[in-house]
Amino acid sequence: MKHLKLWKAGNNRVCRCFLQLLFCGIFLAAFAGCNSQNQSAEEAAKAKADSAAHCVAKGMPSRSGAIRKAALVTASGATGTDDMVLIPGGTFQMGSDEFPDSRPLHTVKVDGFWMDKHEVTNAEFARFVAATNYVTVAERPLNPKDYPDVPADKLVPGSAVFTPPNQQVSLENPLAWWQYVAGASWKHPSGTQSTIQGRENLPVVHVSYEDAAAYAKWAGKRLPTEAEWEFAAQGGKGNRKYYWGDELKPGGKWIANIYQGNFPNQNAKEDGFAGIAPVQSFPANPYGLYDMDGNVWEWCQDLYRPDYYRNSPKENPKGPADSFDPDEPGAVKYVQRGGSFLCSDQYCIRYKAGSRGKGEVSSGSDNLGFRCVRNQ
Numbered sequence: 001m002k003h004l005k006l007w008k009a010g011n012n013r014v015c016r017c018f019l020q021l022l023f024c025g026i027f028l029a030a031f032a033g034c035n036s037q038n039q040s041a042e043e044a045a046k047a048k049a050d051s052a053a054h055c056v057a058k059g060m061p062s063r064s065g066a067i068r069k070a071a072l073v074t075a076s077g078a079t080g081t082d083d084m085v086l087i088p089g090g091t092f093q094m095g096s097d098e099f100p101d102s103r104p105l106h107t108v109k110v111d112g113f114w115m116d117k118h119e120v121t122n123a124e125f126a127r128f129v130a131a132t133n134y135v136t137v138a139e140r141p142l143n144p145k146d147y148p149d150v151p152a153d154k155l156v157p158g159s160a161v162f163t164p165p166n167q168q169v170s171l172e173n174p175l176a177w178w179q180y181v182a183g184a185s186w187k188h189p190s191g192t193q194s195t196i197q198g199r200e201n202l203p204v205v206h207v208s209y210e211d212a213a214a215y216a217k218w219a220g221k222r223l224p225t226e227a228e229w230e231f232a233a234q235g236g237k238g239n240r241k242y243y244w245g246d247e248l249k250p251g252g253k254w255i256a257n258i259y260q261g262n263f264p265n266q267n268a269k270e271d272g273f274a275g276i277a278p279v280q281s282f283p284a285n286p287y288g289l290y291d292m293d294g295n296v297w298e299w300c301q302d303l304y305r306p307d308y309y310r311n312s313p314k315e316n317p318k319g320p321a322d323s324f325d326p327d328e329p330g331a332v333k334y335v336q337r338g339g340s341f342l343c344s345d346q347y348c349i350r351y352k353a354g355s356r357g358k359g360e361v362s363s364g365s366d367n368l369g370f371r372c373v374r375n376q
């Protein structure tokens with residue numbers, strides 16, 4: 001209930017603002033670099049690369065109104081653990097000193113749980129939709145009442161698609177590479193002309209938090225807590241620079257689908273993939289989990305607050321009671337983890353271990369997906 005209240009309280013204003021920006025062609029200013037007054041050049045460069053606010057489709061219209069009419073999904077009664085691995089409970093160091101909202105490193109204990117080996121695929125999501133007739137947020141009409149200043153003919157269902165420009169652009173303007181594409185949805189990842197035929201084994205994208213939670217409920221599962229996600233990603237190896245180790249390219253090999261080359265216009269795709277990759281294209285971690293780093297961002301069940309780690313519970317933390325992002329006060333955000341195929345050390349460095357992502361509750365994009373867990 002508290003979530004509903006939050007949506008009502010703050011979000012319409014934010015949604016309207018985004019859509020108007022988009023249609024008026026006013027570009028968004030630097031979000032991550034607001035605190036630049038006394039920064040050294042090195043710190044400023046780091047803050048720019050740490051583009052948490054830009055990594056996911058920042059600046060796209062959001063649809064909290066549609067969320068309130070959430071489709072009722074019934075659990076399928078499934079209890080199987082096919083394609084899941086058992087993550088033993090344990091104690092670990094959570095967080096990272098490198099990112100302000102991941103501090104401090106702190107000791108957390110989580111109980112054991114089952115986790116999907118890989119990100120939820122198009123084939124899996126299609127089975128869910130076939131069974132429930134679920135309509136994702138990206139496919140639902142936008143209510144003109146939520147966007148009084150946007151012409152009605154512009155209020156078309158769609159989602160944010162990474163559209164790289166042909167030339168170098170300022171990294172402070174995410175709308176130079178994110179486009180709101182009419183008709184883009186999980187079934188049409190790049191827009192109406194595209195399909196998921198032949199992409200059955202790729203992670204489903206353009207899913208909002210509600211869509212992911214609805215799938216999880218149907219599957220008899222749930223979204224992971226942020227602590228569960230990070231514990232699983234560490235693979236029992238402790239807190240390291242990357243979830244796979246301390247070296248970016250162990251043995252000279254890329255072992256996650258991230259971004260190589262000059263972002264966003266020169267994708268060198270040294271890891272073999274310019275966009276998302278079929279799940280399990282890269283090596284599993286010691287627990288048998290694939291693509292915890294990169295490929296698509298993954299929704300967690302926790303609300304986002306940058307200060308949460310200062311006083312979070314030491315056992316099985318489930319996130320704060322409310323959400324707050326100083327970059328967008330009023331937007332309700334949930335945690336996302338692991339980074340995507342658009343992350344590199346040049347830009348969007350939040351694929352590194354312990355770092356946190358965040359996403360507006362009703363927004364999706366073509367670099368955002370999820371995986372589920374189930375209690376042991």
Ligand SMILES: [Ca+2]
Nearest residue numbers: 257258271273
């Ligand atoms: Ca890649």
Ligand SMILES: [Ca+2]
Nearest residue numbers: 291294296338
């Ligand atoms: Ca991932």
